[in-house]
Amino acid sequence: MKKIVKILIPLFFIVTVFAGCGKKEENLSTMESIKKSKKLVVGIEEGYPPMEFRDKNKNLVGFDVDFANEVGKRLGVTTEFFVVDFSGLIMALNAKKFDVAIAGISITDKRKESIDFSKPYIMGGQVLAVKKGNKSIKGVEDLQGKVLACQLGTTGENVASTIKGVKELKKYDKITEAFYELSNGRVDAVVMDAQVGGYYTTKKPGEYEVLKGIISEEPMGIGYRKEDKELREAIDKIVDDMKKDGTLSKLSIKWFGFDSYK
Structure with missing residues (x-):
């Protein structure tokens, strides 16, 4: 019996040590996990040019x-x-599918209830785009009786939902x-971020036109879990x-055609 006890006691300590190591691993903070894995996993969508989209070779590209x-x-x-689809981005972040969310996310009080944000890394804002040559829509006041489009789950949807008529x-x-x-003429106008509008009019100058004036100013930030x-x-x-060394200005000129930081 004594021999068995002598054998079991060291085994108990070995198991305890390994159990403790496993527990410590589970309690790593996100920052510690990133350093340990040497990898930052970013939640992003893939259909919001020029912020994030697939190029002709199906590669993920864009400002973000x-x-x-x-x-x-x-x-x-x-x-x-x-x-992930933009509408499920915050839920996936809090479910720990990735470390941070970088997807042209406008900072809003509603979203702050669920996640934390970085300092704004770019100033966005909602604008209207129409087909080139459309003279019937010059501003929000001309949208009465028109068909308007937006992206689901975005602040563009929030703004569009408030437009009357x-x-x-x-x-x-x-x-x-x-x-x-x-x-294809199935909608009369689109609400989206100014950077997106600038991209489309630059890439297809004869097809779309962004109307003058910002409907709403919206800073964009990186999304984090609150802890x-x-x-x-x-x-x-x-x-x-x-911002200080000019890196963001260079990226802005590359993707938007202008410097958003001046």
């Missing part, structure tokens, strides 16, 4: 893609992307679908550095 890759580089890790509001999973419908304060503070510093 370049921005996230640079953030990962400055954290000393590689960046991986987890693609619209005949029908059509909501699409991706902004690319809304512009396709505009091109990830350490990660938020580290990336906030990186964003400040990217």
Whole structure:
């Protein structure tokens, strides 16, 4: 019996030590996990050019893609992307499907109830786009009796929902679908971020036109789970550095055709 006890006691301590190690692993913060894995997993969508979209070779590209890759580089890790529909982005973030969300997310009080945000890394705003040559719509006041389009789950949808007199509001999973419908005459106008409007008019100058005037100004931020304060503070510093050294200005000119930081 004594021999058995002598054998069991060391075994008990070995099991306890390994159990403790496992428990410690489970309690790693997001920042610690990122450092350990050398990987930053970013939640993103894939249908909101120029912020994030697939190019002709099906590669994920855009302002947010370049921005996230640079953030990962400055954290000393590689960046991986987890693609999800925008409407499910916050839910997936809180379900720990990825570490942060970078997808042209406008900072709103409603969203702050569920997640935390970084400092704004770009100032967005909702604008109206119409087909080139459409003289019947010059502003929001001309949308009465018209068919309006927006992207589901965005602040563009929130703004569009407040416009009175619209005949029908059509909501699409991706902004690319809304512009396709505009091109084919099935909707009269599209509500979206100013950066998106600038991209479309630059790429297809003879097809679309963005009307003058911002409907609503909206800063965009990186989304975090509320407990990830350490990660938020580290990336906030990186964003400040990217603004100061001109990196964000270069990305803005590359994707929007103008410097959003002047």
